[in-house]
Amino acid sequence: MSETIFTRIIRGEIPSHKVYEDEKVFAFLDIAPLSPGHTLVVPKEPAITLDALSEESAAAIGRVLPRIARAVMAATGTRDYNVLQNNGAAAHQAVPHVHFHVIPRPDDARGLGIDWPAGRLETAVGERMAAAVTAALAKD
Secondary structure, three states, X not given: OOOOXXXXXXXXXXXXXXXXXXXXXXXXXXXXXXXXXXXXXXXXOOOOOHHHOOHHHHHHHHHHHHHHHHHHHHHHOOOOEEEEOOOOHHHOOOOOOOOEEEEEOOOOOOOOOOOOOOOXXXXXXXXXXXXXXXXXXXXX
């Protein structure tokens, strides 16, 4: 993986508004926030997508993400929020380094619209997909 802006922020080469750091995770305010308190939670491990992240780094993110979300909600006085994580350009990933967005959603929130054109899962299709995912998990 090539160096990204996040690896430079983690190393302290680019200033940031850090809110949390431990040996595996770094969290800081987004410089282009969708709302006040918009925070990025980044593993220090340089992985491009979530599926490439080690279990150790994923567990570290999982341990601190709820804590950071609670702190952001307390600091902003909001109750509602999104946790967003994109993988790959087609999924709108702008920085090729795993990162989670914690985005407070105040009552007057603008900027994050989610178009969710839900389909319908047919039984036979669901059975085939569940079997394929289960088989892939067994090989992992």
